[in-house]
Amino acid sequence: MTTPQSASIAARLRAATLDALKATGIAFGLFVVMVGLRTDIGPTGALLLRTRWPDVAALCAAVFILRLVLALSVRPQQAAVTPARWAAGLSRAGLLFGPALLALALILPFIPGIGRYELDLGILVLTYVMLGWGLNIVVGLAGLLDLGYVAFYAVGAYSYALLAQYFGLSFWICLPLAGILAAFWGVLLGFPVLRLRGDYLAIVTLAFGEIIRIVLLNWVSLTGGPNGISGIPRPTFFGLPFSMGGGPGTFAGFFGLEPNPSHRVIFLYYLILALALLTNWVAMRIRRQPIGRAWEALREDEVACRALGINITNTKLTAFALGAMFAGFAGAFFATRQAFISPESFTFIESAIILAIVVLGGLGSQIGIAVAAIVMIGGFELFRDLDEYRMLVFGGAMVLIMVLRPRGLVGSRSPSVLLGARRE
Amino acid sequence: MAGPMLEIDNLSAGYGAVQALKGVSLHVEKGEIVTLIGANGAGKSTLLMSICGDPRARAGRVLLDGEDITAKPTHEIMRSGVAQAPEGRRIFPRMSVLENLIMGAQAAGQDPDAELPGVFALFPRLRERQSQRGGTLSGGEQQMLAIGRALMSRPRLLLLDEPSLGLAPLISRQIFAAIRDLNQREGLTVLLVEQNANQALRLAHRGYVLVTGRITMSGSGADLLARSEIRDAYLGGGH
Numbered sequence: 001m002t003t004p005q006s007a008s009i010a011a012r013l014r015a016a017t018l019d020a021l022k023a024t025g026i027a028f029g030l031f032v033v034m035v036g037l038r039t040d041i042g043p044t045g046a047l048l049l050r051t052r053w054p055d056v057a058a059l060c061a062a063v064f065i066l067r068l069v070l071a072l073s074v075r076p077q078q079a080a081v082t083p084a085r086w087a088a089g090l091s092r093a094g095l096l097f098g099p100a101l102l103a104l105a106l107i108l109p110f111i112p113g114i115g116r117y118e119l120d121l122g123i124l125v126l127t128y129v130m131l132g133w134g135l136n137i138v139v140g141l142a143g144l145l146d147l148g149y150v151a152f153y154a155v156g157a158y159s160y161a162l163l164a165q166y167f168g169l170s171f172w173i174c175l176p177l178a179g180i181l182a183a184f185w186g187v188l189l190g191f192p193v194l195r196l197r198g199d200y201l202a203i204v205t206l207a208f209g210e211i212i213r214i215v216l217l218n219w220v221s222l223t224g225g226p227n228g229i230s231g232i233p234r235p236t237f238f239g240l241p242f243s244m245g246g247g248p249g250t251f252a253g254f255f256g257l258e259p260n261p262s263h264r265v266i267f268l269y270y271l272i273l274a275l276a277l278l279t280n281w282v283a284m285r286i287r288r289q290p291i292g293r294a295w296e297a298l299r300e301d302e303v304a305c306r307a308l309g310i311n312i313t314n315t316k317l318t319a320f321a322l323g324a325m326f327a328g329f330a331g332a333f334f335a336t337r338q339a340f341i342s343p344e345s346f347t348f349i350e351s352a353i354i355l356a357i358v359v360l361g362g363l364g365s366q367i368g369i370a371v372a373a374i375v376m377i378g379g380f381e382l383f384r385d386l387d388e389y390r391m392l393v394f395g396g397a398m399v400l401i402m403v404l405r406p407r408g409l410v411g412s413r414s415p416s417v418l419l420g421a422r423r424e
Numbered sequence: 425m426a427g428p429m430l431e432i433d434n435l436s437a438g439y440g441a442v443q444a445l446k447g448v449s450l451h452v453e454k455g456e457i458v459t460l461i462g463a464n465g466a467g468k469s470t471l472l473m474s475i476c477g478d479p480r481a482r483a484g485r486v487l488l489d490g491e492d493i494t495a496k497p498t499h500e501i502m503r504s505g506v507a508q509a510p511e512g513r514r515i516f517p518r519m520s521v522l523e524n525l526i527m528g529a530q531a532a533g534q535d536p537d538a539e540l541p542g543v544f545a546l547f548p549r550l551r552e553r554q555s556q557r558g559g560t561l562s563g564g565e566q567q568m569l570a571i572g573r574a575l576m577s578r579p580r581l582l583l584l585d586e587p588s589l590g591l592a593p594l595i596s597r598q599i600f601a602a603i604r605d606l607n608q609r610e611g612l613t614v615l616l617v618e619q620n621a622n623q624a625l626r627l628a629h630r631g632y633v634l635v636t637g638r639i640t641m642s643g644s645g646a647d648l649l650a651r652s653e654i655r656d657a658y659l660g661g662g663h
Contacts, residue, residue, distance in 0.1 A: 290530045293519075293523060293526065293527055293530065294527070294530070294531070296516070296518075296519060296523075297516050297519065297527050300516035300517060300518055300519060301514050301515075301516055301517075303510060303514055304510060304514035304515070304516065305531070306476070306478055306498055306499075307473075307476065307502070307508045307509075307510040307514065308502060308507075308508075308527060308528055308531040308532070308573070308574075308577070309498065309499045309500075309501070309502020309503050309531045309532050309577065310499060310527075310531045311497075311499040312499075413518055415519065415520040415522070415523055415555065416523065
């Protein structure tokens with residue numbers, strides 16, 4: 001005699017076994033060619049075919065067991081409840097977590113044990129935080145899937161490099177110019193894609209990103225093509241250069257300090273921190289403005305926006321322009337930090353990483369994006385010792401995060417107007 | 425005598441190769457509730473949308489208080505006193521009720537604080553739910569929100585697209601009562617598209633019947649309700 005309980009256990013076991021068998025079948029299909037057959041170069045130089053059936057069998061067995069364990073351990077109702085509880089706890093912790101993270105970022109250069117390498121990593125992470133926050137305006141708030149965001153980063157970087165090279169303009173003049181030029185290109189991209197949504201928009205923006213890169217690569221007379229532009233001027237401390245020579249006209253000389261190469265790194269660190277915080281501040285402010293709410297409404301339902309009388313054209317173009325502007329700032333910063341840029345730095349994978357940061361952080365969440373940038377960029381550095389397994393560990397970590405938190409690290413959206421803030 | 429609030433003259437419109445409206449003419453006087461009834465696919469929603477310029481009219485004219493708005497951009501039409509609660513409600517699901525309402529006022533250039541009390545008085549439920557996400561509301565509450573959001577723009581003319589769709593009879597009666605209330609107390613002009621012909625014709629002063637893009641009948645609400653063709657076609661026989 002079977003009780004209902006044991007019957008349901010048996011049913012689950014059956015379903016899990018079936019599921020595991022399916023996964024094993026797929027794995028077998030993949031591994032039989034990829035692992036099972038291998039060609040080696042023989043002693044005579046001819047290719048020898050070698051079979052590795054035991055390896056295939058081991059892999060398939062591993063897939064079967066792992067899939068079975070996964071299917072049995074994840075109960076459907078549990079899977080639904082846990083993220084909600086997590087999110088509530090995380091949003092509570094987030095109240096303290098954000099300021100704590102900011103405080104840590106502010107004092108980072110003065111923490112003992114933080115050297116040149118850590119600061120450089122910090123600068124890199126903050127660059128991606130800024131790019132993530134910038135892209136978040138386009139993707140997270142306005143809901144326009146942009147796969148070519150790196151194009152605006154490139155426009156910013158090349159704007160500064162070329163303006164400095166041809167006209168000798170300083171970083172502080174070029175920074176706003178780079179932002180304006182990138183915003184202009186954002187509008188230029190925006191016009192043809194006004195009527196596109198979702199996948200179609202993604203394809204066109206992807207193509208746009210590639211066009212910018214290919215133009216940079218081939219317009220050798222202006223951009224130097226694949227050789228890039230080198231000798232881009234370093235930023236000055238409001239006119240005081242960082243120079244190892246010291247002397248009255250330099251940063252060290254003016255403040256009576258011993259010349260030290262770390263001054264420039266610390267300055268760059270605070271510069272990108274300030275730029276990132278500016279991005280965050282503007283994005284947060286705008287979210288509470290009519291245009292910010294229009295972006296969010298656009299993400300939710302374009303037809304409803306039209307029926308309400310929102311000017312869709314202006315709404316989309318401002319989102320593209322503003323998002324692009326911050327990428328332009330970040331690009332100018334990138335150029336001055338590296339002192340060398342080439343089209344190599346602006347490939348599609350950069351767009352993909354920035355988009356991954358935004359998605360992983362939970363679309364629309366500022367703090368989530370900061371955490372995701374630290375995890376993605378910092379984590380990637382952390383796994384450096386793993387050599388060729390680095391990508392594997394990294395990919396596994398991303399899959400794990402998406403399984404545990406399918407809506408991103410911080411997946412909940414808080415309203416921009418609250419009950420208490422409004423008088424009745 | 426002043427002309428009608430809304431006058432549609434020989435309007436044709438459609439999507440792509442589909443001609444949904446084939447020369448529709450109707451008019452709505454100031455302070456009237458006019459209903460447009462018809463089967464699925466008759467072109468009712470297309471008519472409401474093309475009043476707003478999306479899709480644009482292929483022929484004919486739309487006049488609002490005598491002004492030709494046929495070629496105006498959609499957002500300007502919506503700023504000149506027309507509001508629509510679109511088909512399927514189309515509230516913003518991840519935004520709070522309050523944010524949804526504010527969007528309605530802001531898009532039309534109105535001050536949200538001035539409009540909120542009126543909407544909350546009409547639908548007290550929305551006041552209770554104001555910090556809740558739109559998507560978590562029940563169907564009836566979402567419909568209230570869609571109408572409330574449209575009212576936030578302080579319209580002269582309210583276009584309602586199937587407000588009773590998918591609602592329990594009790595809830596849809598509440599919605600219809602609210603529309604009647606708006607019309608009687610505030611003198612709001614309403615053009616109501618409905619499949620629920622029975623309720624709509626009882627509420628409306630006048631009605632039009634739309635069949636495959638053409639107006640086939642018109643008359644007062646009571647008059648249309650009494651006609652046998654209407655009873656057979658739209659009221660489900662002995663309903």
